[in-house]
Amino acid sequence: MSLDSSPRLDLRVAIVGAGPAGIYAGNLLANAVEEAGGSVAIDLLESLPAPYGLIRYGVAPDHPRIKGIVDSLHEMLDAGRIRFLGNIEVGRDVSIEELQERYHAVILATGAIRDAALDIPGIGLPGSFGAADFVAWFDGHPDVPRTWPLDARQVAVIGNGNVALDIARVLAKLPEDLRTTEVPDNVLEGLEASRVTDVHVFGRRGPADIKFTPIELRELGELSGVDIVLDEADFADVDPSAAPTNQLKIMLRTLNSWRGTEPTGASRRLHLHFWHAPAAVIGDDRVEGMRFERTRTEDGRVVGTGEFVEYPLQAVYRAVGYFGTRVEGAPFDDTRGVIPNVGGRVTDGLGLYATGWIKRGPVGLIGHTKSDAMETVGHLVADAQAGLLAAPTEAGVVELLEQRDVAYTTWEGWLALDAHERHAGATHRHARERVKLVPRDEQVAISRSGTLARA
Numbered sequence: 001m002s003l004d005s006s007p008r009l010d011l012r013v014a015i016v017g018a019g020p021a022g023i024y025a026g027n028l029l030a031n032a033v034e035e036a037g038g039s040v041a042i043d044l045l046e047s048l049p050a051p052y053g054l055i056r057y058g059v060a061p062d063h064p065r066i067k068g069i070v071d072s073l074h075e076m077l078d079a080g081r082i083r084f085l086g087n088i089e090v091g092r093d094v095s096i097e098e099l100q101e102r103y104h105a106v107i108l109a110t111g112a113i114r115d116a117a118l119d120i121p122g123i124g125l126p127g128s129f130g131a132a133d134f135v136a137w138f139d140g141h142p143d144v145p146r147t148w149p150l151d152a153r154q155v156a157v158i159g160n161g162n163v164a165l166d167i168a169r170v171l172a173k174l175p176e177d178l179r180t181t182e183v184p185d186n187v188l189e190g191l192e193a194s195r196v197t198d199v200h201v202f203g204r205r206g207p208a209d210i211k212f213t214p215i216e217l218r219e220l221g222e223l224s225g226v227d228i229v230l231d232e233a234d235f236a237d238v239d240p241s242a243a244p245t246n247q248l249k250i251m252l253r254t255l256n257s258w259r260g261t262e263p264t265g266a267s268r269r270l271h272l273h274f275w276h277a278p279a280a281v282i283g284d285d286r287v288e289g290m291r292f293e294r295t296r297t298e299d300g301r302v303v304g305t306g307e308f309v310e311y312p313l314q315a316v317y318r319a320v321g322y323f324g325t326r327v328e329g330a331p332f333d334d335t336r337g338v339i340p341n342v343g344g345r346v347t348d349g350l351g352l353y354a355t356g357w358i359k360r361g362p363v364g365l366i367g368h369t370k371s372d373a374m375e376t377v378g379h380l381v382a383d384a385q386a387g388l389l390a391a392p393t394e395a396g397v398v399e400l401l402e403q404r405d406v407a408y409t410t411w412e413g414w415l416a417l418d419a420h421e422r423h424a425g426a427t428h429r430h431a432r433e434r435v436k437l438v439p440r441d442e443q444v445a446i447s448r449s450g451t452l453a454r455a
Helices: 020-035 066-078 096-102 131-138 162-172 185-192 214-221 246-258 366-385 397-403 411-426 440-449
Strands: 010-016 039-045 082-086 105-108 128-130 154-158 198-202 226-230 268-273 276-282 289-298 301-312 315-318 352-354
Touching: 010 020, 010 096, 020 039, 020 066, 020 082, 020 366, 066 082, 082 397, 082 411, 096 105, 096 397, 105 366, 128 131, 131 162, 131 185, 131 315, 154 162, 154 301, 162 198, 162 214, 162 268, 214 226, 214 246, 226 246, 276 301, 352 366, 411 440
Parallel strands: 010 039, 010 105, 039 082, 105 352, 128 315, 154 198, 154 315, 198 268, 226 268
Antiparallel strands: 276 289, 289 301
């Protein structure tokens, strides 16, 4: 991205949300303005004490390839061009209006952390859970309970995306195979006490329409002590050679390799079901089963066949997508779960922008996040060059936070917390790269002390 060198840009910008969307936006903005010979001061405000958003709190702990993304984000923040300010809740500790008074522009990159609704009878019964809550638990999010009910033997996971596979894999995986990951101790203890024997994954469409990635699917077949179970009826007329993409061909071949395999007598089984639309959760006082309608495609659409099947279950996890959360002081589309915008420009207020999932909805991978941020930053820069952004009229945000005794954290504090977690991992009885510290107050205490707390 290149800019005209005249007029010179000297900007102060706040970004709300320190996940990939916010960090990429900050890095792109810094590059663009510096290449033009201007300067920009960027503050990255995050509600959690630590950075990285869903990379830290939304990805299963047994995904080591995520480390490469974390390393890249670390380099961007460690370069010193973006100031990280954590443990700040916009709307509570500081308002959008107060940010707009202190910056030329504010970019909202708050993501989508709630579960999308699944509107079927019985979905609110005890034993029915949202994917986001369960993922937050096993990733050690500081704002969720430390324990999780894992007393069900037969579990349903609704969805055919990567989040559904993450949940199914964590539930089915033998706990000892998670001991070397960064899973928090309380989560490992919970999984070791789990009674699960059968995990059922249900999708509305057929095998040729799965939304997994090949590596996610292949990981299922590598689980020790777990049998993969498929229903031959789900694979009628499935021809891997006819798949439109190489990625889908690979996944269909993987599924085909599991068809008809003899069970090994493993203690746990992972069932993959296709052509199943959830119709109702069954139970009186808690989940006792689920009813599904068998489906087929008609002119590219999924339609019901009128045939219903039931499965005995004691827990249901819905992984049908995420939904954005309103940011107090900013407009919000309650239907789509996004901040209304045009190309990243928020439609209700000059100098306010959006990027990432809160801009376009919870779709796409990291590559989409980068291109998304580039579009938003491009429009912000164009507005600045056109003289459309009001100059800040107040002092910086740190002064305001200190006046209000907000216990904000910094990049140096994150380095201390990171060192603490790595030390805890190195000295753990199961040697691992890190052990996540879960309680928010302890994270904040270590971050603000700036010292390594030895275990």
